Amino acid sequence: MSSTDISIHPDVHHAHDEHDHHHDQNFLEKYIFSQDHKVIAKQFLFAGIFWAFIGGFLSVIFRLQLGWPEATFTFLEPILGGWIQNGKLDPEFYLALVTMHGTIMVFFVLTAGLSGTFANFLIPLQIGARDMASGFMNMLSFWIFFLSSVIMFWSLFLETGPAGGGWTVYPPLSALPQAIKGSASGMTMWLISMALFIVSQLLAGVNYITTIINLRTKGMSMTKLPLTVWALFFTAILGLLSFPVLFSAALLLIFDRSFGTSFYLSDIYIAGEALTNTGGSPILFQHLFWFLGHPEVYIVILPAFGLVSEVIATNSRKPIFGYRAMIGSMIGIAILSFVVWAHHMFVTGMNPFLGSVFMFLTLIIAVPSAVKVFNWIATLWRGNIRFSTGMLFAIGFVSLFISGGLTGIILGNSALDIQLHDTYFVVAHFHLVMGAAAFFGMFCGVYHWFPKMFGRMLDEKLGAVHFWMTFIAVYLVFMPMHYIGIAGFPRRYYNWTGFETFNIFTDMNTFISLAAIIGFGAQFLFLFNFIYSIFKGRRATQNPWHSNTLEWTTPVLPGHGNWPGEIPTVYRWPYDYSKPGAPEDFIPQNVPFSATQSSNLPNEKDLE
Amino acid sequence: MIMVDNRIDNSPTSSGVHPLKFSLWLIIISIIMMFAAFTSAYIVRREEGNWLEFELPTILLVNTLIIILSSVAMQWSYISAKKDNLSSVKTGLILTFALGIAFLVGQWSGWAELVQNNIYFGGSTSNPSGSFLYVLTGVHGFHLITGLVFVLLTLIGSLKYKVHSKNLLRIQLCTVYWHFLGGLWLYLYIFLRINH
Numbered sequence: 090m091s092s093t094d095i096s097i098h099p100d101v102h103h104a105h106d107e108h109d110h111h112h113d114q115n116f117l118e119k120y121i122f123s124q125d126h127k128v129i130a131k132q133f134l135f136a137g138i139f140w141a142f143i144g145g146f147l148s149v150i151f152r153l154q155l156g157w158p159e160a161t162f163t164f165l166e167p168i169l170g171g172w173i174q175n176g177k178l179d180p181e182f183y184l185a186l187v188t189m190h191g192t193i194m195v196f197f198v199l200t201a202g203l204s205g206t207f208a209n210f211l212i213p214l215q216i217g218a219r220d221m222a223s224g225f226m227n228m229l230s231f232w233i234f235f236l237s238s239v240i241m242f243w244s245l246f247l248e249t250g251p252a253g254g255g256w257t258v259y260p261p262l263s264a265l266p267q268a269i270k271g272s273a274s275g276m277t278m279w280l281i282s283m284a285l286f287i288v289s290q291l292l293a294g295v296n297y298i299t300t301i302i303n304l305r306t307k308g309m310s311m312t313k314l315p316l317t318v319w320a321l322f323f324t325a326i327l328g329l330l331s332f333p334v335l336f337s338a339a340l341l342l343i344f345d346r347s348f349g350t351s352f353y354l355s356d357i358y359i360a361g362e363a364l365t366n367t368g369g370s371p372i373l374f375q376h377l378f379w380f381l382g383h384p385e386v387y388i389v390i391l392p393a394f395g396l397v398s399e400v401i402a403t404n405s406r407k408p409i410f411g412y413r414a415m416i417g418s419m420i421g422i423a424i425l426s427f428v429v430w431a432h433h434m435f436v437t438g439m440n441p442f443l444g445s446v447f448m449f450l451t452l453i454i455a456v457p458s459a460v461k462v463f464n465w466i467a468t469l470w471r472g473n474i475r476f477s478t479g480m481l482f483a484i485g486f487v488s489l490f491i492s493g494g495l496t497g498i499i500l501g502n503s504a505l506d507i508q509l510h511d512t513y514f515v516v517a518h519f520h521l522v523m524g525a526a527a528f529f530g531m532f533c534g535v536y537h538w539f540p541k542m543f544g545r546m547l548d549e550k551l552g553a554v555h556f557w558m559t560f561i562a563v564y565l566v567f568m569p570m571h572y573i574g575i576a577g578f579p580r581r582y583y584n585w586t587g588f589e590t591f592n593i594f595t596d597m598n599t600f601i602s603l604a605a606i607i608g609f610g611a612q613f614l615f616l617f618n619f620i621y622s623i624f625k626g627r628r629a630t631q632n633p634w635h636s637n638t639l640e641w642t643t644p645v646l647p648g649h650g651n652w653p654g655e656i657p658t659v660y661r662w663p664y665d666y667s668k669p670g671a672p673e674d675f676i677p678q679n680v681p682f683s684a685t686q687s688s689n690l691p692n693e694k695d696l697e
Numbered sequence: 698m699i700m701v702d703n704r705i706d707n708s709p710t711s712s713g714v715h716p717l718k719f720s721l722w723l724i725i726i727s728i729i730m731m732f733a734a735f736t737s738a739y740i741v742r743r744e745e746g747n748w749l750e751f752e753l754p755t756i757l758l759v760n761t762l763i764i765i766l767s768s769v770a771m772q773w774s775y776i777s778a779k780k781d782n783l784s785s786v787k788t789g790l791i792l793t794f795a796l797g798i799a800f801l802v803g804q805w806s807g808w809a810e811l812v813q814n815n816i817y818f819g820g821s822t823s824n825p826s827g828s829f830l831y832v833l834t835g836v837h838g839f840h841l842i843t844g845l846v847f848v849l850l851t852l853i854g855s856l857k858y859k860v861h862s863k864n865l866l867r868i869q870l871c872t873v874y875w876h877f878l879g880g881l882w883l884y885l886y887i888f889l890r891i892n893h
Contacts, residue, residue, distance in 0.1 A: 222716040295723040303719055305711040333727045337734035341832065349819030350828040352738075355747070365821035368747045373738055380734070 124224030125649045129231050130210035137202020144193035145609050151186045154178045156602025158586045181270045183583040184253040191256030199389040199527045208297045208321040214640035215315050217306025217656045222299040230292040237285035244278035252279035260353035260371050264345045287332045297325035308659035315638050315663040320395025323423045331384040338377035379430035386523045387426045393530020397483040400537050403636045404480035405472025406674050408664035411464040418457035425454050435506040444503040451501035478552030479537035485560045486529040493522025514574025517567045525563045540633050544646040545626030548618050555614045562608025569597050635675045637663045721870050725877050739829050749824035754810040760803040761886050767796030768879040775872040781862045790852040797845045844878045847871050
């Protein structure tokens with residue numbers, strides 16, 4: 090629960106005192122229960138990569154079923170055991186697969202893995218702080234996440250399988266253990282795991298916001314912050330406001346499941362027998378869930394916005410176009426994300442007038458999103474572009490964000506949604522705009538900041554192969570999905586060969602599955618590159634990308650406390666790239682104006 | 698990779714507020730969001746009908762007075778700490794703790810009263826209107842227990858002479874949290890009175 094950490098305050102009372110009485114840390118303190126934000130960031134990164142491969146693997150299994158519905162999968166028996174019956178995938182296990190794929194990817198990879206890694210790593214380094222406001226709370230956040238991960242992972246091996254009611258766990262399906270196998274103990278573990286996950290996210294979010302507001306170095310005003318920090322700041326605020334609501338929803342669901350209440354249940358018959366629950370409303374859950382659920386997609390994509398802005402500016406050797414417009418559009422997106430949740434519920438029988446209000450608000454999001462896209466393209470425009478792997482992924486992100494965003498305008502219409510709701514069109518839309526795009530943002534961040542994390546470089550050639558294979562595979566998977574979605578092909582169906590209408594899409598489904606398997610395979614190139622480079626990669630220099638932000642002023646491998654001497658003072662914004670008159674094409678934030686008289690603008694003369 | 702020369706920054710933080718105090722406010726915001734979710738769910742659900750109307754337990758009014766008194770005691774203790782009146786600090790904290798326990802006992806007997814009137818949390822005869830009351834009071838009660846733990850820790854600190862005008866942070870945080878819990882209950886009570 091969000092408040093239980095109150096009692097730890099005495100321990101963390103002077104989190105910053107710990108630097109002056111440094112003792113030799115043992116292995117456990119240094120690598121396992123570390124309070125160093127950089128170690129915690131790596132822990133989140135490793136956990137995120139682990140979960141990403143599990144989540145990806147699950148999707149390959151259900152793509153096999155969708156691509157080759159008539160095939161026998163006896164060869165999967167060694168892995169799946171009893172879930173393969175006579176060479177056929179158990180239909181209820183199929184539902185569990187899509188549920189767990191969604192849960193793992195949205196929460197464990199793209200929330201914890203993405204903002205957990207980069208908020209922890211970049212916030213103190215880029216604002217010029219020794220560590221997070223509370224290292225202890227930060228450590229607690231990771232280990233609660235770890236516990237939540239263990240419970241979720243364990244649920245994969247239950248006899249009745251993991252949760253199977255979709256990642257949105259709508260009641261009554263999820264509330265009644267007798268409904269499907271996936272609503273039995275797998276669902277209970279899902280709820281426990283998610284409750285812990287929320288606690289972990291709240292602890293982390295409180296820390297991120299406090300650190301950004303309170304621990305900026307001298308001269309680092311809010312308008313000199315890199316866009317990464319701004320993005321992570323808004324992400325943390327969104328999480329702080331929306332996750333407690335999911336907690337409330339989950340708590341009521343737990344009561345319905347285990348304590349006989351009827352918040353979401355009413356007038357239900359199972360196998361011809363009436364349940365005693367009366368007075369509940371399943372739609373209530375959807376309102377509560379999507380009040381989190383919609384900000385959640387921005388929790389996933391905002392960190393990617395920040396990482397990509399930073400990488401694009403650095404590798405275009407140009408100032409970011411419209412720094413303040415970038416912040417403004419993120420504020421706009423953050424506020425709007427709280428008033429659009431019902432666009433997930435257009436077909437629940439809601440008042441059509443209410444639907445049109447939500448439709449209107451939803452379509453407005455296109456404006457700040459377009460501002461961002463325009464600014465990225467304008468930053469790239471006539472830039473001195475260096476196609477590092479991080480940059481490739483950043484450009485790929487912009488491409489995916491445009492392609493996926495366009496279909497958002499279509500889906501946001503409440504009338505069109507009647508046809509498109511719960512079809513593969515929706516699947517294609519959100520996979521492009523938040524799934525694949527956020528993954529690209531994450532890859533962009535990993536390739537760009539790997540030298541700061543591990544003191545070595547990732548292999549650029551392998552990185553380029555990884556990028557092109559992933560980029561092409563993503564489009565080959567999701568473009569055809571739009572097509573079958575418009576035709577009405579429903580999502581979450583285990584078997585569609587029985588429907589005359591959908592039989593004609595067999596070849597296309599096989600094609601999508603092949604592309605998905607190739608795309609998944611390409612990730613092993615990354616895994617190899619990642620592990621190999623940690624130990625054997627080319628050694629990095631202090632500032633390999635000639636970047637302006639403060640993290641590159643630390644030693645190649647910064648220790649606990651980040652800067653060996655004093656924390657640098659900040660004098661300028663982080664985007665002084667290719668400034669006319671400057672000897673180099675970058676001027677780090679800690680260079681005073683008095684040292685750059687040849688390149689100062691008229692209004693900067695006073696600051697010399 | 699241990700840095701040898703790590704200096705501490707004694708300069709004030711960039712916002713002028715102590716980071717822990719700031720964190721506490723953020724935690725309070727997240728608790729507010731949780732109760733905002735519960736109470737708005739309550740309203741939405743009530744509008745849909747099939748809602749059992751019943752009398753609120755009368756003891757809730759007494760509990761409300763108790764928690765207001767406990768806030769007064771807490772504030773007295775905090776002011777005494779500022780004035781280095783150490784014995785009043787202890788008395789104030791003990792009083793706060795005792796009143797907090799009294800509040801919880803009162804809430805418990807409120808539940809007993811509900812059960813006597815056949816308003817159950819779960820089971821075949823329960824209605825969401827009753828269940829919501831249990832959830833609101835229960836989750837608030839849980840947070841109040843965390844508040845009591847905090848009061849207890851502050852009290853232990855004061856017994857070790859660690860709470861005085863030069864070391865106010867702990868009792869300051871404790872006071873903020875305790876007033877918040879009192880205010881939260883006041884909101885819930887008024888909310889239940891209006892929507893009943």
